[in-house]
Amino acid sequence: MRRPIIAGNWKMHKTIKEALEMVNDLKEEANKTDVEVVVCVPFTCLSEVKKALDGSKLKLGAQNLFWEDKGAYTGEVSAEMLKEIGVEYVIIGHSERRQYFHETDETVNKKVKKALKKGLKPILCVGETLDEREADKTFQIVKSQTLLALEGVSAEDVRKLVIAYEPVWAIGTGKTASSQDANTVIAYIREVIGEIYNDTISEEIRIQYGGSVKAANATEIMGEADIDGALVGGASLEADQFLGIVNF
Numbered sequence: 001m002r003r004p005i006i007a008g009n010w011k012m013h014k015t016i017k018e019a020l021e022m023v024n025d026l027k028e029e030a031n032k033t034d035v036e037v038v039v040c041v042p043f044t045c046l047s048e049v050k051k052a053l054d055g056s057k058l059k060l061g062a063q064n065l066f067w068e069d070k071g072a073y074t075g076e077v078s079a080e081m082l083k084e085i086g087v088e089y090v091i092i093g094h095s096e097r098r099q100y101f102h103e104t105d106e107t108v109n110k111k112v113k114k115a116l117k118k119g120l121k122p123i124l125c126v127g128e129t130l131d132e133r134e135a136d137k138t139f140q141i142v143k144s145q146t147l148l149a150l151e152g153v154s155a156e157d158v159r160k161l162v163i164a165y166e167p168v169w170a171i172g173t174g175k176t177a178s179s180q181d182a183n184t185v186i187a188y189i190r191e192v193i194g195e196i197y198n199d200t201i202s203e204e205i206r207i208q209y210g211g212s213v214k215a216a217n218a219t220e221i222m223g224e225a226d227i228d229g230a231l232v233g234g235a236s237l238e239a240d241q242f243l244g245i246v247n248f
């Protein structure tokens with residue numbers, strides 16, 4: 001039985017003060033549920049949020065990292081720096097990073113490997129654009145993104161990773177994939193994992209859906225057999241909305 005995981009991706013939102021208010025509103029509920037609840041906050045909030053979590057079951061995530069250990073990489077943050085703060089999860093390969101910051105499958109792979117090496121759990125994002133979907137390339141795209149991101153990742157390590165299927169056209173648009181469509185693609189990603197690794201890992205790996213998830217559609221999405229949770233953008237910024245998803 002896979003444990004559901006609901007992660008909030010705050011993107012570039014919230015000052016430290018706002019982050020602390022939000023975390024205080026979430027902590028108690030996170031302690032009551034069997035769902036694993038994660039907040040992926042901006043780098044600037046990580047330390048203070050970590051302190052505020054103080055024994056709560058709410059988990060801390062970052063939204064990116066760089067693959068080198070140290071050096072002249074102005075503006076970048078290493079895996080070790082995140083580990084030092086007590087970060088557990090890190091989003092890697094989000095479509096916004098692929099689109100605006102030119103991340104490629106190759107750099108995503110480097111980041112995944114470094115995160116795992118340093119003991120961070122990647123939330124690996126894959127998903128097709130609208131053009132790719134309309135050209136019937138959804139399966140091809142998610143397969144190649146998954147294969148390339150996981151190149152050189154051992155069976156032991158891949159168990160620590162979560163995959164988020166986020167169709168790019170559903171992010172921040174109010175359009176969601178139908179829960180059946182999302183489930184079909186996620187079941188396919190599971191198959192790809194089975195081809196790379198084995199049936200046990202394919203069965204055990206957790207795969208989330210992301211893209212306009214709200215309290216109103218969470219129950220339906222989470223009801224699908226292959227969907228193990230959600231990666232939530234906009235609706236993770238308000239405690240009531242996010243808790244509505246967590247308590248789907």
Ligand SMILES: O=C(CO)COP(=O)(O)O
Pocket residue numbers: 009094166170171172173174210211212213231232233234235
């Ligand atoms: O990008 C997302 C999560 O990583 C999804 O964003 P929205 O929930 O705002 O569509």
